[in-house]
Amino acid sequence: xxxxxxxxxxxxxxxxxxxxxxxxxxxxxxxxxxxxxxxxxxxxxxxxxxxxxxxxxxxxxxxxxxxxxxxxxxxxxxxxxxxxxxxxxxxxxxxxxxxxxxxxxxxxxxxxxxxxxxxxxxxxxxxxxxxxxxxxxxxxxxxxxxxxxxxxxxxxxxxxxxxxxxxxxxxxxxxxxxxxxxxxxxxxxxxxxxxxxxxxxxxxxxxxxxxxxxxxxxxxxxxxxxxxxxxxxxxxxxxxxxxxxxxxxxxxxxxxxxxxxxxxxxxxxxxxxxxxxxxxxxxxxxxxxxxxxxxxxxxxxxxxxxxxxxxxxxxxxxxxxxxxxxxxxxxxxxxxxxxxxxxxxxxxxxxxxxxxxxxxxxxxxxxxxxxxxxxxxxxxxxxxxxxxxxxxxxxxxxxxxxxxxxxxxxxxxxxxxxxxxxxxxxxxxxxxxxxxxxxxxxxxxxxxxxxx
Numbered sequence: 373x374x375x376x377x378x379x380x381x382x383x384x385x386x387x388x389x390x391x392x393x394x395x396x397x398x399x400x401x402x403x404x405x406x407x408x409x410x411x412x413x414x415x416x417x418x419x420x421x422x423x424x425x426x427x428x429x430x431x432x433x434x435x436x437x438x439x440x441x442x443x444x445x446x447x448x449x450x451x452x453x454x455x456x457x458x459x460x461x462x463x464x465x466x467x468x469x470x471x472x473x474x475x476x477x478x479x480x481x482x483x484x485x486x487x488x489x490x491x492x493x494x495x496x497x498x499x500x501x502x503x504x505x506x507x508x509x510x511x512x513x514x515x516x517x518x519x520x521x522x523x524x525x526x527x528x529x530x531x532x533x534x535x536x537x538x539x540x541x542x543x544x545x546x547x548x549x550x551x552x553x554x555x556x557x558x559x560x561x562x563x564x565x566x567x568x569x570x571x572x573x574x575x576x577x578x579x580x581x582x583x584x585x586x587x588x589x590x591x592x593x594x595x596x597x598x599x600x601x602x603x604x605x606x607x608x609x610x611x612x613x614x615x616x617x618x619x620x621x622x623x624x625x626x627x628x629x630x631x632x633x634x635x636x637x638x639x640x641x642x643x644x645x646x647x648x649x650x651x652x653x654x655x656x657x658x659x660x661x662x663x664x665x666x667x668x669x670x671x672x673x674x675x676x677x678x679x680x681x682x683x684x685x686x687x688x689x690x691x692x693x694x695x696x697x698x699x700x701x702x703x704x705x706x707x708x709x710x711x712x713x714x715x716x717x718x719x720x721x722x723x724x725x726x727x728x729x730x731x732x733x734x735x736x737x738x739x740x741x742x743x744x745x746x747x748x749x750x751x752x753x754x755x756x757x758x759x760x761x762x763x764x765x766x767x768x769x770x771x772x773x774x775x776x777x778x779x780x781x782x783x784x785x786x787x788x789x790x791x792x793x794x795x796x797x798x799x800x801x802x803x804x805x806x807x808x809x810x811x812x813x814x815x816x817x818x819x820x821x822x823x824x
Contacts, residue, residue: 401555401556401557401558404426404555404556404557405426405628405629407425407426408426408427408629408640408643409629409630411423411426411427411643412629412631412636412639412640413636424643424646426629427629427640427643427644427646427647428560428646428647428650429556429557429560429564429624429628429647430477430560430621430624430625430628430644430647431473431477431621431644431647431648431650431651431652432560432563432564432567432647432651433559433560433563433620433624433714433717434473434476434477434617434620434621434624434648434651434714435473435567435651435652435654435655436563436566436567436617436707436710436711436713436714437514437614437616437617437711437714437715438466438469438612438614438652438655438656438659439567439570439655439658439659439707439711440517440518440521440614440707440708440711441517441518441520441521441522441524441704441707441708441711442517442521442761443612443659443662443707444521444662444684444704444707446604446607446608447462447608447659447662447663447666448662448663448665448666448670448678448684449604449666449678450601450604450605450608450663450666451662451663451664451665451666451667451668451670451671452666452667452670452671452675452676452677452678452684453601453604453671453676453677454598454601454604454667454671455587455667455671455672456583456584456587456588456590456591456663456664456667457591457596457598457601458591458597458601458604458605458608458663459588459591459592459660459663459664460591460592460593460594460595460596461605461608461609462592462608462656462659462660462663463592463593463656463660464595464609465608465609465612465613465656465659466612466652466653466655466656466659468609468612468613468802468805468806469612469613469652469655469656470648470649470652471798471799471802472613472618472773472776472799472802473617473618473621473648473652474644474645474648475776475777475780475791475795475799476617476618476619476621476622476776477621477622477624477625477641477644477647477648478625478641478644478780478786478789479622479776479779479780479786480621480622480623480624480625480626480627481625481626481631481637481640481641481644481789482631482637482641482785482786482787482788482789482790483626483779483785483786484626484627484630485622485626486619486622486623486626486721486725487618487619487622487623487725487772487775487776487779488504488507488619488623488721488722488724488725488726489725489728490775490779490785491503491725491726491775492725492726492727492728494779495775500726503726503771503775504722504723504726504727506767506768506771507615507616507619507722507726507768507771507772508719508722508723508739509764509768510615510616510722510764510765510767510768510771511616511715511718511719511722511723511740512719512739512740512743512744513761513764513765513768514614514616514715514718514719514740514761514765515712515715515716515719515740515741515743515744516743516744516747516757516761517711517715517757517761517765518708518711518712518714518715518744519538519541519542519708519712519741519744519745519748520534520538520708520744520747520748520754520757520761521704521707521708521711521712522537522538522541522544522704522705522707522708522709522711522712523535523537523538523541523708523748523754524537524682524704524708524754525537525701525702525704525705525706525707525708525709526540526541526705528682528697528700528701528704528705529698529701529702529705534748534751534754535745535748535749538744538745538748538749539745541708541709541712542741542745544709544712544713545709545712545713545716545737545741546737548562548563548709548713549713549716549717549737556628559713563710563713563714566706566707566709566710567651567654567655567706567710569702569703569706570658570703570706570707570710571654571657571658573699573700573702573703573706574658574661574662574665574703575661576696576699577661577665577696577699577700577703578661578664578665578668580695580696580699581665581668581669581672581696582668583664583665583667583668584668588660588664592660603813603816606809606812606813606816607813609805609806609809613769613773613806614765614769615765615768615769615771615772615773616715616718616719616722616765616768616772617714617718618772618773618776619718619721619722619725619772620714620717620718620721623721623725625644634787634788634789637787637788637789638788638789641789666678666684669688670684682754684700688700715740716737716740716741719736719737719739719740720736720737720740723736723739724736763813763814766810766811766813766814767810767814769806769807769810770803770807770810773803773806773807774803777796777799777800777803780796780799781796
């Protein structure tokens with residue numbers, strides 16, 4: 373960020389001492405920040421989209437976690453097995469995600485510190501070290517899923533073996549994250565373009581195989597849950613919100629634009645709510661489009677056993693033509709590259725926030741990436757690796773959700789942006805549902821209980 377010298381903030385808005393968040397806002401875009409400050413201070417002559425643009429970006433980076441390769445696999449499986457029936461689960465998941473990401477963004481805006489830093493500052497040392505260990509494993513598991521997805525995308529498009537494809541993913545990830553030296557706006561732009569590629573790809577897939585829009589509308593709002601769909605619906609709903617991106621979003625907003633007083637902080641948060649709503653809305657539509665595509669092609673054609681990304685790619689060509697399978701591979705590659713970059717960025721935030729140590733940036737990124745490359749080099753089954761990574765992410769979720777609720781309900785930390793009691797109550801309910809569903813997933817995974 374440019375070196376602003378803001379006026380002293382009122383009580384409740386003192387900013388925690390913290391380093392610039394790793395992998396997010398290390399050097400700012402002066403024109404973007406100044407344009408945003410002009411809007412907050414009522415000095416901007418811009419109207420409409422021109423006023424909004426300086427505030428858009430952080431949520432677009434965060435929303436990548438909701439259109440990653442794990443979402444591809446789950447939504448395609450849901451659509452191929454149950455048609456449009458589980459669309460309501462996508463809608464419910466997206467509403468929960470919107471609430472959680474809005475609170476994460478608000479924490480960074482109100483306090484000037486991210487979630488990992490607050491954990492370090494407010495919890496006992498043994499708890500901090502334990503949380504750091506868990507979240508470091510979560511960050512590695514995140515990158516495993518993302519690198520695997522990108523590698524499969526390279527493989528499907530160009531026939532590159534998985535390990536060289538994973539190495540190519542690592543190189544591209546370093547290049548994308550290297551843009552931070554040019555300002556936060558460059559990374560936001562690249563990630564937004566990749567999200568756009570995914571969205572356009574699924575618009576094309578929908579055009580290749582037009583769905584039954586009446587069924588789409590009906591199943592988007594009517595909760596029907598077949599007995600043999602319980603586990604899959606649980607995976608869709610309970611494993612949608614990823615712990616790493618909860619930590620990351622607070623870092624993306626903590627010093628991006630400085631709110632000088634409570635009134636401007638509230639105004640800044642309103643703009644961030646628009647950012648979150650647009651980004652999560654796009655992510656929700658993409659997830660719905662994945663399921664709709666699978667329902668209107670695989671389920672309609674009686675192909676109800678399409679459970680892997682490779683199967684989906686192979687099956688699309690004879691059903692819809694070569695172009696459709698190519699578009700699918702492009703969208704998967706864009707998803708893998710963008711989510712690998714965001715996952716690595718989250719790993720940096722977690723390590724720097726919990727440890728508050730000066731660690732070389734290449735080492736922070738490498739710690740998150742290397743385990744993924746090792747797993748792919750050994751030759752583990754791609755689909756099984758994705759499943760295992762999701763189990764690890766499920767285990768780490770309470771370590772992000774519970775602290776987020778604890779901190780955003782505290783008046784002494786949040787000032788005027790403290791949660792309304794209703795907001796806290798709803799968030800506790802959402803967190804309880806998500807944690808319970810993830811616990812159910814873990815139970816099913818380790819007990820071998822029937823999947824009903």
